[in-house]
Amino acid sequence: MTDQELILALQQKSETAFRELVDLYQNRVYNTCLGLLQNDEEAEEAAQDVFIEIYKSIDKFRGDAKLSTWMYRIATTKSLERIRKRKTQKRFAFLQSLTGGDQDYESTSNATFDHPGVILENKEHAQALFKAIKELPESQRVAFTLHKVEGLPYQEISEVLETSVSSVESLMFRARKNLQKKLKAYYEKNLMT
Amino acid sequence: MKPEKDIEKKINSTLNSLEGLGKAEVSPFFYSKLEVRMQDELTSSIGRFAFIGNLRMSMAVLGVVLILNFASLFLLSNSDQETTGGDSDIELFTQEYFSGTDDYEYLNSY
Numbered sequence: 590m591t592d593q594e595l596i597l598a599l600q601q602k603s604e605t606a607f608r609e610l611v612d613l614y615q616n617r618v619y620n621t622c623l624g625l626l627q628n629d630e631e632a633e634e635a636a637q638d639v640f641i642e643i644y645k646s647i648d649k650f651r652g653d654a655k656l657s658t659w660m661y662r663i664a665t666t667k668s669l670e671r672i673r674k675r676k677t678q679k680r681f682a683f684l685q686s687l688t689g690g691d692q693d694y695e696s697t698s699n700a701t702f703d704h705p706g707v708i709l710e711n712k713e714h715a716q717a718l719f720k721a722i723k724e725l726p727e728s729q730r731v732a733f734t735l736h737k738v739e740g741l742p743y744q745e746i747s748e749v750l751e752t753s754v755s756s757v758e759s760l761m762f763r764a765r766k767n768l769q770k771k772l773k774a775y776y777e778k779n780l781m782t
Numbered sequence: 783m784k785p786e787k788d789i790e791k792k793i794n795s796t797l798n799s800l801e802g803l804g805k806a807e808v809s810p811f812f813y814s815k816l817e818v819r820m821q822d823e824l825t826s827s828i829g830r831f832a833f834i835g836n837l838r839m840s841m842a843v844l845g846v847v848l849i850l851n852f853a854s855l856f857l858l859s860n861s862d863q864e865t866t867g868g869d870s871d872i873e874l875f876t877q878e879y880f881s882g883t884d885d886y887e888y889l890n891s892y
Contacts, residue, residue, distance in 0.1 A: 611813055619808045633808060637816045641823060706804030714792075714799035721796075737800045765797070772793045780785060780792075 592656045599647045611640055614657070617739070618664045624738030625668035625731065627702035627719055638667045654748055661741070661749045665731050672727075704738075721771040729764035732757055 590598070590609060598606030618639050623632035642663050650659060707715040722730055728750070735741045735749060743757045750757065809815075 608813065611816065615808050615812055616805055619812075620806055623806050629806075633812065633815075636808065636812070637819050640816055641820055644820065644824075704800075704803065705806045707799065708802070708804075711799040714796040718796045718799055738803060740803075768797060769793055772796050773789060776789045776792050780789065 614660055618660055621661060621664040621739050622668045624734040635667045635671055639664045658748045717775060721768050724771055725764055725767055729760050732760040733764040
């Protein structure tokens with residue numbers, strides 16, 4: 590089934606088409622969410638959010654972008670929504686920890702992430718990198734993750750973010766610079782102690 | 783100087799640590815879990831009171847309620863008028879049956 594046929598079938602609420610869509614895109618959507626959220630349970634829930642959103646709003650899909658681009662856009666939006674929600678909860682937990690209410694705050698905010706696709710010899714470095722990625726501004730974080738984790742070319746990232754290729758290049762350059770700074774501070778602190 | 787070089791090396795290795803990253807896969811029950819969530823979310827959106835969240839539906843319901851209110855108000859005011867008319871009939875009826883004895887003088891002729 591081509592993308593066009595799939596979209597038409599989805600607009601007619603065909604269950605077979607929906608199943609095919611999930612089979613085709615579930616891992617791409619999940620990987621995008623996992624790269625951004627750095628938590629497998631949350632990533633799976635976000636991936637489900639993406640497919641529910643597609644089912645609900647397929648009638649609004651005008652076909653200006655590729656189906657995959659549209660899905661990456663929804664996956665990015667849903668993941669960022671969860672990140673913002675998490676930040677709000679963290680702030681609340683921090684306030685609670687000040688008053689002695691939430692003892693788990695420290696342990697949850699410093700959790701490390703092991704991506705299942707990282708080869709064993711890179712595990713330690715990848716953990717440090719994911720920790721640094723988490724501290725990047727949203728747009729840099731999305732561009733860097735889509736390129737490095739999902740392997741998207743700059744052209745497709747620009748379509749997902751609805752911006753120009755040169756803007757993506759600039760985002761990637763700034764992301765790399767920021768990561769270098771953060772990693773330098775991290776290794777200086779850890780190698781000296 | 784050596785630690786500086788070490789740090790530089792570590793930074794570069796870290797930045798390149800995602801090269802050749804393998805793909806993570808969803809759990810085998812992903813579709814089943816998704817189906818359950820969709821059933822929950824989509825059926826709850828057509829649940830008994832879910833339409834309240836839908837502005838158009840709420841406005842339509844509000845319109846129907848207002849029409850019913852005005853209609854009942856109109857019908858009530860009409861029936862009030864009819865009742866007022868009815869009162870005069872009752873008065874006539876009362877006059878007929880419970881009027882003063884003078885009206886029935888003819889009965890004394892027996």
